Amino acid sequence: MFILDVNLRLAHFIQPHLNDISLAFVATCLVVYGDKVNGILKKMVSSWFFVARVSAFILMCTFGYGLLALWSQPLVYWGITHVDLIYRPTVIIFCFCFLGVLAERKRHL
Template structure:
């Protein structure tokens, strides 16, 4: 009975795995994006305003975009390898874990 529910839930999630992967990737970037920005800001704080602005435009527009475009398909591929029996539970665990991390960081 429980096994059938887990498999059904996992199969349903599998149909939306691309969107789930994108959601997880975006959440990770939101949680740690501020830390990345702070590190980059500390590295370029002594440079001219134009250089600092260019670095942040490149980081935000291209860096995060490229990271999201790389991370989501990678995560999708990894999650696709998981059995349907465990996929739903794994996704719920990831979402709860990311929520707890976000709460601690006060995102």
């Protein structure tokens, strides 16, 4: 009973911070898998001339990642809000730990 009470208190405490938490999930995924996105872009533009390749990477790094974060954050937020309030803190902590393991496997830590 005590653990459920603490979990519910934690769920109510993190409720106003769910936007930031979902943005942190998205940003972490972009950092961990950004090299894959850059590799795909590199393959796509490898036949272009130099100025076009540089422009494509500049656009991807300045606008592409921002748009990916902007468009995917509401989806992650929606997913978090559809987890039952009792399980939400556990799911969030598990997801942060899982992202940490993924980052460690890719040697980002």
